Amino acid sequence: MSQSTADWLLLALTPGIGPAGFLKLIARFGSASHAVAASTAQTTPIIGQEAALALREQLAGPAVEAALTWASQPDCTLLSLQDDDYPQALxxxxxxxxxxxxxxQRALLQRPMLAMVGSRSATPPGKQIAEEFSRxxxxxxxxxxxGLASGIDAASHRGALQEAGSTIAVIGTGIDRVYPASNRELAHxxxxxxxxxxxxxxxxxxxxxxxxxxNRIIAGLSRGCLVVEANINSGSLITARLSGEYGREVMAVPGSIHNPQARGCHRLLKEGARLIETVDDVLEEIGRPAVTTPPAPRNTADEQAAEHPVLSQMGFDPVSSETLALQLGLTQGELYAMLLELELAGKLASLPGGQVQRLV
Structure with a gap:
């Protein structure tokens, strides 16, 4: 390892400096090595006394050694802002x-990228939309x-993993940790x-x-940001806002007015986000990649599902089984058998409180 590389890592990993402070130090001293060699009196006005002392005392030395040891493993690398394959958009x-x-697969950084984010507490239809769109x-x-969160993030990753474009997870922990733990298998x-x-x-x-x-990294990497489901306080709205500030396209999937997980999307739509109903809507907004693979054949599940009387009666909002039974003139036993068949076929989902919701 060269001294310049070691100094770059030391500067990047010193607590309190952060990306903005790092760039200010480089702009002031011309290189990481010159910044590391600078006196505390020179660096304090730029990054503050605490961070300047941490840099001078090389408190990040153990973190640098740990990073280099980690990067010696297969498929583990360190990507710096000075590397040729660092994404230009970011x-x-x-x-x-x-x-x-x-x-x-570091080569994925050279492919066209799209951010897909949304609620951790996503509804079954929302997760299905995210997985199908990403696929x-x-x-x-x-x-x-x-972002490897539960809900829409996880569904987006799973869908993309089924195809050649694949997926990138930007995480909010050290890369040796998985959060939430329930996504451990997905992370692997x-x-x-x-x-x-x-x-x-x-x-x-x-x-x-x-x-x-x-979230700023997710937005910075991508041509656009698609929000599938989000409540008003969802962190995915931060990603959408940053995408707009970066000049990226912001898109949102509308939902039921009764679904609190759709209100963030509706706010984005009111603010000018592109309303998305189909994958073609997304491609019209951000364009097709230069090298494309033909899209999957259109699924006729919508037409087939419309022929089933239970699904026709349900619409797309949650409904109780008691209400459905009354509307269809069926006993609870007769309806239960139909609902079970449709759930096993992936056409509806059971919700808390004895409600069901159509998925297709």
Missing amino acids: AETASPPPLLFARG RLSAVGYTIVS HIGSAGLILSEFPLGAGPLASHFPRR
């Missing part, structure tokens, strides 16, 4: 991460970028067939302040 944002831990967009050549899959990125030191936990920083 580099041109206001505070690009100077260092990224990368595990998996088809990955099939035509987009790499789907999301992404680490082999996709790519995981983190700007945080190894061992870093899921602090609340980490996730807005993660």
Whole structure:
């Protein structure tokens, strides 16, 4: 390892400097090595006394050694802002991460990317939409970028992993940790067939302040941001806002007025986001990749589902089984058998409180 590389890592991993402070130091001193060699009196006006002392005392030395040891493993690399394959779109944002831990298929960073984000408490239809959209967009050549959260993020990753475009997970912890733990198996899959990125030191936990920083990377990498479901306070709206500030396309899938997980999307639509109903709507907004794979054949499930009397009666909002039985003139036993058949076929989902909701 060269001294310049060691100094770059030391500067990037020193607590309190951050991406903005890193760039200010480079602009002032010309290189990481010159910044590391500078006196505390010279660096304090730029990054503050605490960070300047941490840099002078090289408190990040153990983190640098841990990073280099980690990067010696198969499929584990360190991506710096000075590398030729650092994504240009991210580099041109206001505070690009100077260092990224990368595990998996680093070549995905050179593909056209689309952010897909949404609620952690997603509804079954929302997760189905996210998975199907990401699968088809990955099939035509987009790499789907999301945050490895529960709900819409996880569904987006799963859909994209089924096709060639695959997926990138930008996480809010150290890359040696998985949050939430329920996504551990998904993270292992992404680490082999996709790519995981983190700007945080190894061992870093899921602090609340980490996730807005993660979101700026998701937005910065991508041509556009598609929000599938989001409540008013959803962090995915931060990603959408940053995407707009970066000049990216912002898109949202509308939902039922009775669904609180759709209200964030409706707010985005009121603010001028593109209303998305189909994958073709997305492609009209952000264009097709230069090299594309033909999209999957259109599924005729909608037409087939419309022929079933239970689905025809349901519409797309949640409804109780008692109401359905009265509307259809069926006993609870007769209706239960039909609902079970449709649920096993993936055409509806059971919800809390004895309600069901149509999926197709």
